[in-house]
Amino acid sequence: MTLTADQVLFEKAKRHIAGGVNSPVRAFAGVGGTPVFISRAAGSKMYDTTGRAYIDYVGSWGPMILGHTHPKVIAAVKAAADDGLSFGAPTPSETTMADIIADIVPSVELLRMTSSGTEATMSAIRLARGYTGRDKIVKFEGCYHGHSDSLLVKAGSGMLDIGEPTSQGVPADFAKHTLTLPYNDVSALQAAFEKFGSEIACVIVEPIAGNMNMIIPSQHFHDTLRQLCTDNGAVLIFDEVMTGFRVGLGGAQAYFNITPDLTTFGKIIGAGLPVGAFGGKREIMECIAPLGGVYQAGTLSGNPLAMRAGKAMFDELTVEGFYEALSAKTAKLVQGLQALADKHGVDFATCHLGGMFGLFFAKTLPQNFGEVSQADSQKFAKFFHGMLDRGIYLAPSAFEAAFMSIMHSDEDIQKTLLAADEVFGELSGT
Numbered sequence: 285m286t287l288t289a290d291q292v293l294f295e296k297a298k299r300h301i302a303g304g305v306n307s308p309v310r311a312f313a314g315v316g317g318t319p320v321f322i323s324r325a326a327g328s329k330m331y332d333t334t335g336r337a338y339i340d341y342v343g344s345w346g347p348m349i350l351g352h353t354h355p356k357v358i359a360a361v362k363a364a365a366d367d368g369l370s371f372g373a374p375t376p377s378e379t380t381m382a383d384i385i386a387d388i389v390p391s392v393e394l395l396r397m398t399s400s401g402t403e404a405t406m407s408a409i410r411l412a413r414g415y416t417g418r419d420k421i422v423k424f425e426g427c428y429h430g431h432s433d434s435l436l437v438k439a440g441s442g443m444l445d446i447g448e449p450t451s452q453g454v455p456a457d458f459a460k461h462t463l464t465l466p467y468n469d470v471s472a473l474q475a476a477f478e479k480f481g482s483e484i485a486c487v488i489v490e491p492i493a494g495n496m497n498m499i500i501p502s503q504h505f506h507d508t509l510r511q512l513c514t515d516n517g518a519v520l521i522f523d524e525v526m527t528g529f530r531v532g533l534g535g536a537q538a539y540f541n542i543t544p545d546l547t548t549f550g551k552i553i554g555a556g557l558p559v560g561a562f563g564g565k566r567e568i569m570e571c572i573a574p575l576g577g578v579y580q581a582g583t584l585s586g587n588p589l590a591m592r593a594g595k596a597m598f599d600e601l602t603v604e605g606f607y608e609a610l611s612a613k614t615a616k617l618v619q620g621l622q623a624l625a626d627k628h629g630v631d632f633a634t635c636h637l638g639g640m641f642g643l644f645f646a647k648t649l650p651q652n653f654g655e656v657s658q659a660d661s662q663k664f665a666k667f668f669h670g671m672l673d674r675g676i677y678l679a680p681s682a683f684e685a686a687f688m689s690i691m692h693s694d695e696d697i698q699k700t701l702l703a704a705d706e707v708f709g710e711l712s713g714t
């Protein structure tokens with residue numbers, strides 16, 4: 285049997301890369317088949333090693349809101365590279381980035397850059413524990429905050445594809461400090477604080493979930509969470525690694541009009557280069573070394589290429605009307621998909637906000653992880669492959685959100701809907 289180009293590349297990758305991928309969710313474990321190896325990307329498209337084009341709705345899991353190889357971002361990276369790749373010393377470009385984030389997100393009075401979202405959330409958890417002197421943390425089932433030990437308990441994203449919501453290798457003594465509650469459930473929140481309130485250092489939440497596909501929780505959930513944290517002296521951490529500058533310029537905290545104590549960022553702020561950040565109340569952030577006793581560091585934190593790429597990115601994101609245009613593209617696609625699924629009698633539910641959208645093979649829109657688990661992931665896998673065969677690249681997992689870029693054209697959306705019409709037709713009645 286002749287192997288495809290991707291199968292040959294995947295076998296070669298497996299020789300020295302664990303599972304052939306440098307991040308599990310890329311391995312297609314959730315949908316089966318062989319991952320597509322990408323050779324380049326431009327605008328709304330990625331190209332495999334045979335030159336085949338795919339309309340990309342993953343966008344590197346969120347960062348590529350301007351589309352791939354945006355000329356101003358590429359120019360900024362090239363200019364920065366010509367000036368040197370890394371200095372291990374402060375640069376003005378880090379100050380520029382910090383000022384931009386603090387200006388756009390009023391809850392951020394002081395911040396620290398990192399090189400990934402995982403580092404940002406791990407550091408924020410340590411900071412909350414150091415600031416409060418407490419050990420317990422609260423997270424929510426199906427939410428994913430990166431792969432630090434405290435947070436790999438009933439987590440989402442790629443852990444759900446491999447059926448391991450709690451990672452091996454995390455000592456029980458460690459995991460016991462992590463309380464995991466059902467997402468978007470006010471009574472569970474109230475009960476947890478009633479029982480543990482004075483012991484809880486922080487609550488970390490995806491303010492809009494994107495790692496069990498997409499769930500927009502109720503305003504009541506967020507209002508209650510904010511009040512309980514305030515009443516009990518717990519730090520409220522909004523993990524906006526995915527939603528930050530994605531669901532709107534101000535992120536989910538602006539959408540819900542909630543002021544978290546700390547916010548974590550990643551993905552978009554580096555325009556696709558390795559970056560993360562955490563920030564918030566000055567009083568809390570001043571506990572971070574060298575100001576305070578909570579240690580946190582990183583050789584490449586605030587990398588000048590990522591900072592200057594991020595600046596070029598924000599120059600575009602802050603243009604009047606950007607998010608209105610992006611949201612209109614998302615709405616056009618999602619409403620078109622829903623109409624086609626309805627036409628073919630396929631149980632399908634969608635949600636979207638800004639440049640982020642969710643797709644479920646379910647009669648009604650899931651409101652928590654339990655309901656997400658009831659959605660038909662087998663049908664999702666068939667839909668994924670049917671669309672991939674037609675040149676449409678969706679997230680290779682039923683537990684991931686999808687992303688629109690400002691570069692996706694009406695033609696891209698029409699082609700996507702044409703493909704979906706055929707695939708829903710194949711799925712109807714199955």
Ligand code: KE4
Pocket residue numbers: 307308309310345400401402403405428429430431441442490494495523524525526550551560684
């Ligand atoms: P990174 O360490 O992957 O930069 O960020 C971790 C992280 C933290 N918080 C949220 C809300 C996140 O969504 C993520 C990472 N998201 C996944 C996709 N669901 C990254 C893709 C991957 O793991 O390869």
